[in-house]
Amino acid sequence: MYKYFRSDLFIRFGLRAIYKPSCSKIFKFASTSSTGKSLESLTSRQQERKVREQRRKGLSWDISDKYYDKEFQNRKKLQERKTTRTSSKFQNTLKTGKRYGKKHQSTERIGTEDKLSARYKENSNEKIKYRRLKTDDAFKIAEIVQTNLSRDDEEGALFYATKGLKNSTVAWNYLMIYKFEKGSVSGALKYFSEMRRRGSVPNSHTYTVIFNGLAQNSSIESISQKCLNLLQILLEQNAVKPTVLHLNSALKVCSNIPSVSTMYEVIYAVEEKIKIDEISYCTMLTTLSRSSEKESEDYAQDAMTIWADIISRIAAKEIRMTERIALAFGRVMVKSKEPTNIYILLRIFSDVYGLPMFCLREDIPGRSDTTSARDEMLSNHLLRSDKKLKASEREMSLIAQACELLRQKEAYYDYVDHFRDKLHVEWKEKYKVRNKE
Known part of the structure; x- marks a missing residue:
């Protein structure tokens, strides 16, 4: 028990007790100290000696005249270290x-x-921005990469893709998709080369992503050559087996350019390795329909060849007829603007959709001597199946254009009545068909 005298503390606090939890002692302020003298009455040297004595005994004295025990100071310092x-x-x-x-x-x-x-x-x-990952899950890394790309943090996504596992192919796929969406084809192809250099093996989805990205940015120069180079890499490697999905993605690039020569190069390259399906035929015909008008007549012959191949595959029950194939073929024939080709289109539509033939062969203007030969060839291009497709406004639009080119006004109105009465398809007149001269 230690007693210290301070007149101002006595007046301010009276006989107030202070509890010291470390040693369970109670210190009271008394009217007199152990020396019987006030601390203020001591000299400066005596005050310094008194303060040093108090500090040795576990107490400290500060300017504000308050007592602190040593354990309270330690607790305060520890709290400051935590926060x-x-x-x-x-x-x-x-x-x-x-x-x-x-x-x-x-x-x-x-x-x-x-x-x-x-x-x-x-x-x-x-400068340290990103933490190194301690995980062996490639899909977890890919998820973190996708999260960074959603915040447009390409630098962070690249950091995690390069510092991750060697087989983090999914993360590289996300990076390439991001670059294609930004319109940077060269940047996406650089990521593809960097992925292969670092030992990550491209999977089947990687090639599909690149083909779709090239189709999305088909307006860029030399895009067809890049498509052919990527297809060559796909066919030469052994890790991924080429599928019809890769073929359709490559043909989509040719269709968006459009480039018929590139399309034939793609078909000839994969002819022995991949079987063409319905989507492939539809994309090929779409590419022909998007060609220039100067070459449309020649491409009509190519469309007839493709159509003959489609009919033979349907007869072998390898593929089935779809509306998209028929419409794509019809657009090619209408674009040629040759009366004989348009007449063949109406005959094929009559066979595929079960429509009546309101336009006769004798009514075709400018009929040439090759029409009979075309009719004989047409017999091999008919579906001759009981299952007919259902016609809609898109088919009626092509028929209206065909009647306008053939100048068959009566046949046009007959088709409009048939679509309205039999097929319940309302058609608004968008074409002014003239009478035949």
């Missing part, structure tokens, strides 16, 4: 990726980290 992290600890957290427990996390600590991170951003030599 305020030093720069060295924060730097270690960024490098190793270790996190402290939830009991140490507070708003004060977060504010300190933000200040420290701003300090590191200013210093380019110690």
Whole structure:
């Protein structure tokens, strides 16, 4: 028990007790000290000696005339260490990726980290943004990459893709999709080369992503050559088996350009390895229909050859007839503007959709001597099946254009009545068909 006299404390606090939890002692302020003299009455040297004696015994004296025990000071220092992290600890957290427990996390600590991170951003030599991942799951890495790309953080996505596993192909696929969406074909192809250089093996979806990206950016120069180069890489490697999905994606590139020569190069390259399906035939006919008008007449002959191949495959029950194939073929024939080709179109539509033939062969203007030969060839191009497709407004639109080119006004109105009465398809007159001269 120690007693100290302070007149001002006695007046202010009276006989108030202070509890010291470390040693369970009660210190009381008395009217007199052990020396019987006031501390203020002592000399400066005596006061310094008294303060040193108090500090040795576990007490401290400050300017505000308050007593603090040593354990209270230690607790306060420990609390300050918890809420305020030093720069060295924060730097270690960024490098190793270790996190402290939830009991140490507070708003004060977060504010300190933000200040420290701003300090590191200013210093380019110690710039640390991303943590290294400690996971062996390639799909987990791909998910983190996708999250970074959704925030337009391409640098962070590339960091995790390169610092991840060797087989993180899915992460590279996300990077290439991101570059294609931004319109950077060269950047996406650089990622493809970097992925192969780092040992990641492209999967089947990788080639599909690149073909679709090239089709999406078909307006760029030399896109057809890049498509052929990628197809050559696909056919030469052994890790991925070429499928019809790759073929259809490559043909989509040719259709969007459009480039008929590139289309034939693609078909000849995969002729022995991949079987063509309905979508492939439809894309080929669409490419022909998007060609220039100067070459449309020649492409009509190519369309007839493709149509004959389609009929033979349907007879062998390898594929089936679809509306998209018939419409794509009709667009090619109408674009040629040759009366004989248009008459063949009406005959094929009559066979595929079960429509009556209102336009006769004798009514075709400018009929040449090759019409009979065309009729004989047409017999091999008919479906001759009981299953008919259902016609809609799109088919009626092509028929209206055909009647306009043939100048068959009566046949046009007969088709309109048939679509309205039998097929319940309302057709608004968009074409002024003239009478035949």
